[in-house]
Amino acid sequence: MIHNPILPGFNPDPSICRVGEDYYIATSTFEWYPGVQIHHSRDLVNWTLIRRPLERQSQLDMRGNPDSCGIWAPCLSHADGQFWLVYTDVKRYDGNFKDAHNYIVTSATIEGEWSDPFYVNSSGFDPSLFHDADGRKWFVNMQWNHRSESFGGSPKSPAFDGILLQEWDAASRSLVGPIRNIFAGSPLGLVEGPHLFQRDGWYYLTTAEGGTGYDHAVTMARSRDIGGPYEMHPNTYLITAKDHPEAALQRAGHGQYVETADGGAYHTHLCGRPLAPHTRCTLGRETALQKCVWKEDGWLYLENGTVVPDVEVPGLDGAEPIEKPRRRETNFDGPDLPADFQWLRTPKPERIFSLTERPGHLRLFGRESIGSWFEQSLVARRQEHHRFRAETTIDFSPDTYQQVAGLTHYYNRFKLHALAVTLHETLGRCLTILSCAGDYPDGRLSFPIGGGVAVPDGRLQLSMEVRDNELQFYWQAEGMGAWQAIGPVLDAGVISDEGGRGEHGSFTGAFAALFAFDISGRGKPADFDWFNYDVL
Numbered sequence: 314m315i316h317n318p319i320l321p322g323f324n325p326d327p328s329i330c331r332v333g334e335d336y337y338i339a340t341s342t343f344e345w346y347p348g349v350q351i352h353h354s355r356d357l358v359n360w361t362l363i364r365r366p367l368e369r370q371s372q373l374d375m376r377g378n379p380d381s382c383g384i385w386a387p388c389l390s391h392a393d394g395q396f397w398l399v400y401t402d403v404k405r406y407d408g409n410f411k412d413a414h415n416y417i418v419t420s421a422t423i424e425g426e427w428s429d430p431f432y433v434n435s436s437g438f439d440p441s442l443f444h445d446a447d448g449r450k451w452f453v454n455m456q457w458n459h460r461s462e463s464f465g466g467s468p469k470s471p472a473f474d475g476i477l478l479q480e481w482d483a484a485s486r487s488l489v490g491p492i493r494n495i496f497a498g499s500p501l502g503l504v505e506g507p508h509l510f511q512r513d514g515w516y517y518l519t520t521a522e523g524g525t526g527y528d529h530a531v532t533m534a535r536s537r538d539i540g541g542p543y544e545m546h547p548n549t550y551l552i553t554a555k556d557h558p559e560a561a562l563q564r565a566g567h568g569q570y571v572e573t574a575d576g577g578a579y580h581t582h583l584c585g586r587p588l589a590p591h592t593r594c595t596l597g598r599e600t601a602l603q604k605c606v607w608k609e610d611g612w613l614y615l616e617n618g619t620v621v622p623d624v625e626v627p628g629l630d631g632a633e634p635i636e637k638p639r640r641r642e643t644n645f646d647g648p649d650l651p652a653d654f655q656w657l658r659t660p661k662p663e664r665i666f667s668l669t670e671r672p673g674h675l676r677l678f679g680r681e682s683i684g685s686w687f688e689q690s691l692v693a694r695r696q697e698h699h700r701f702r703a704e705t706t707i708d709f710s711p712d713t714y715q716q717v718a719g720l721t722h723y724y725n726r727f728k729l730h731a732l733a734v735t736l737h738e739t740l741g742r743c744l745t746i747l748s749c750a751g752d753y754p755d756g757r758l759s760f761p762i763g764g765g766v767a768v769p770d771g772r773l774q775l776s777m778e779v780r781d782n783e784l785q786f787y788w789q790a791e792g793m794g795a796w797q798a799i800g801p802v803l804d805a806g807v808i809s810d811e812g813g814r815g816e817h818g819s820f821t822g823a824f825a826a827l828f829a830f831d832i833s834g835r836g837k838p839a840d841f842d843w844f845n846y847d848v849l
Contacts, residue, residue, distance in 0.1 A: 315358050315626040316634065317562060318584060318599035322695035323822020324350060325525075325598035326386040326506065327581040328441075329571040330396075336571070337423060338581060339389035339398065340600060343821045344686075345655040345693075346662075348373045348384040349400060351423060356632035357579065357602060362652055366398060366427040370660035372418065376687045378658060379406045380725035380752075381819040385413070385438050386506055386567070392444035393483070395419050398427065399452075401438040409459040409472075413438040415452075417481075431486045436477060439521070443509035443539075450481040451539060452488060453495075455505040470502030476520060478540060495541040498522055499532050499549050506567040509539070513611065518543055519551065519580075521567035525598065526816035528555045529566030530620075531582055533613065546612055550620050552582050552603060562601055562622045563587055564594065570605075570613070573629065578605040578613060582622065585810070588699065588781050593809040595782070596696060597822025602626060639848040645675040645841065653694040653846075658686065665690040674708075674840040679716055679831025683747070684726025693723060693826030696779070696808075700849035703825040704776040706791060709839040711736040717745070718829035718839030720775040722784055724808045725819055727752030731828065732775050732786040732799065734839075740767040744788055746800045751813030762800045769793075772842070777825070780849065782806035 319338075320327070326341040336354045348367030352360040367373040367384065375383045387400040397419050404412035415438070416430035433440065433452060440454040453476055461471035476496040482489045496518055498504025506521030515535045522532045530553035534543035552568070554560040568582035584601045585594030604616040604626045617623055643651050648668055656662060665688065667676045677690040709718045711734065719733030731747040743765035749758050772791040777784055784805035787796040808823045810816055825846060829839040 315602055315604075315628040317601035317622070317624050317626065318586070319358075319360055319602050320352060320600035321596060322599060322697035323597035323824075324600045325583045325820070326439075326567050327583060327600040328386075328388045328508070328569050329579075329581045330389045330391055331571050331573070332391045334574060337389055338600060339387040341386055342384045342655070343381055344375055344378050344383040344658050345821075346373070346375065346658060346660065347655070349387045349398065351389065353423070356629050358628045358632040359635045364423050365655075366418065366420065367400070371429045372427070373402065374660050375402065375658040378402075378404060379686060380727070381821055382406050383658070386440070388441040388508065388569075390442055390444060395421050396423060397442055399433075399440045399442045401440060403438060409461070411438060411457050413457065415440040415454060417442065433481070434488060437474075439506045441508050442481060445539070446511060450483060451478055451509065452481040453478050453507045453509060455507065456494065473498070473503045473505060476504060476507045476518070493540050495539075496520065496534060496543050499545060501528065501530060501532070501549075504532070508569045510570055515611065517570070517613070519568070519570060523553070523555060523566065524817055525564065525566065525583070525820050527564055527592075529553065529564045529583075530555055531566050531568055531580065535611075547610070548614075548620055551605075551613060552580065552615065552622055553620050554622065557621050560621050561586065561624050564598065565601070565622045577629075578607060579603065580605050580613070584622065586699075588806060591782070591806055591811070593782070593806045593811040595699060595806055595809045595823055597810060598820060641846045643844045644673070645843065646673055650692065654692050655694075656692050657689055659688055664688060666692055670838075671840050674842055675827065675844075677718065677827060677829035677839050677841070679718065679829040679835075679837040679839065682830050682832055683717075683721070683729065683731065683828055684749075686726070689828070689830065691721075691723065691826050691828040693824035694844075694846060696823040696825060698848045700780045701825070702776060702778045702847045702849055704774065704845045704847075705827060706772055706774050706842040707734060707839060708772045708842070709734045709829070710770070711742065711837060713833055714738070715833040716831045716837040717747075719827075720777060720786075721826045721828050722777060722779065722805060722808050723824045723826045723828075724812065724821065725752070727756035728808050728812050728819070730784055730786075730803045730805070730808070732777065732788065733828075734768070734773060735765065737764050737767075740765055742770065743767050744773075744799060746786065748803060750804060750807045752818060761803070766799060778849065779805045
């Protein structure tokens with residue numbers, strides 16, 4: 314059986330592609346670098362992260378991109394002997410504009426080097442590339458209408474102005490021919506995330522609707538002509554949990570159809586698993602996969618006979634789940650950052666960290682403040698479980714309170730809790746807690762233990778335990794006794810999509826992260842010997 318979500322933690326907008334017996338899923342990474350996560354499977358049950366292809370400045374530079382901007386909704390496909398990846402780099406979130414620029418990169422192999430991007434257009438986000446049977450290629454994306462009351466945190470349908478179709482000429486690397494608005498969506502509104510495929514003389518179009526919160530849905534339509542008109546699915550929705558608050562997988566929408574080698578039908582979608590009592594999805598939007606069937610009317614349906622996604626889904630014959638370790642140890646012994654980790658925005662990681670300046674350690678160079686949109690030294694791995702413990706050892710000797718480094722439960726600049734080493738005028742070297750419990754109304758920090766707690770010189774061990782909606786920090790001097798709790802129990806639930814101003818205020822995911830900043834401008838380094846992540 315396939316157990317959903319197949320990609321736990323922050324892995325939204327799944328685009329799926331099959332090449333022979335190999336399946337690939339590309340997901341959005343927003344402001345996290347390198348851009349786009351690609352997972353691989355041969356059985357639809359076990360998935361492995363194998364590539365983040367947008368990895369250099371010529372492909373992606375997100376310095377200055379606001380929170381929840383950057384890489385939205387990639388589309389992965391294979392044609393003409395190569396892989397094609399389409400993506401948006403969104404430069405603005407709040408207000409009437411998005412400044413969403415769409416690009417295409419290609420590669421002969423998933424694992425190989427990907428090309429520099431070909432610019433396509435900026436008319437809207439969520440682009441997709443369809444390779445027609447006659448060899449022509451078609452580019453589709455939603456159209457953004459700034460002349461509406463749509464703004465961050467309160468989406469309105471008029472800004473989502475239908476799905477645009479235009480031909481892409483691979484030889485000239487440009488769009489050609491007329492621009493057609495082929496689909497206005499259903500009355501649910503907020504139509505986005507288009508994907509086209511062809512079957513039995515029909516062009517099928519799936520889209521995401523209802524916003525990426527609890528009204529989310531996968532809508533389906535079809536036409537004999539790629540330009541339309543498109544008729545709606547008999548149920549309108551292929552997948553949704555919007556009218557089923559009891560469903561384990563909520564916020565179900567935005568995915569793509571794939572056919573197995575033997576003709577089986579599946580459809581990916583994003584989902585969320587809210588925690589009571591606040592219905593916050595602390596793991597962000599995750600990737601799930603549903604088994605589907607084609608019926609005599611020529612329409613696709615979930616195999617379970619409803620529109621509500623299942624947690625357990627029939628997989629391929631012979632597929633066996635491989636149990637993942639409950640403890641993941643990272644020693645920073647190699648010259649490269651381990652695959653579990655990412656950083657924020659900048660294509661110049663050498664400015665913010667090094668694994669060679671002090672071998673066996675991750676060295677972070679203190680740059681701008683935690684939450685900066687430009688250059689902050691923060692290296693993070695996804696939270697994949699509702700209950701986990703993260704531990705690290707830090708070697709850091711600040712000489713001013715403007716130098717701070719430590720361990721953080723991080724979502725964005727306005728949603729974070731951090732345990733950090735710094736300097737206090739009277740306490741000397743100390744531990745402090747920085748907390749920002751949401752991006753509304755003004756995102757100010759609080760300091761739950763005031764000026765801090767004095768600590769001895771030398772290396773310190775820092776840890777945090779997250780148990781559903783609660784977070785507790787701990788510390789100990791290395792080799793000098795047991796872990797000691799520090800500070801109050803904090804609200805871990807705010808480190809979520811729904812924390813702060815609500816479900817459409819931001820939509821990435823929670824991370825356990827190591828960070829350092831030095832707002833004196835002197836680049837004080839902090840060294841981390843190891844990092845452990847344990848499932849509780």
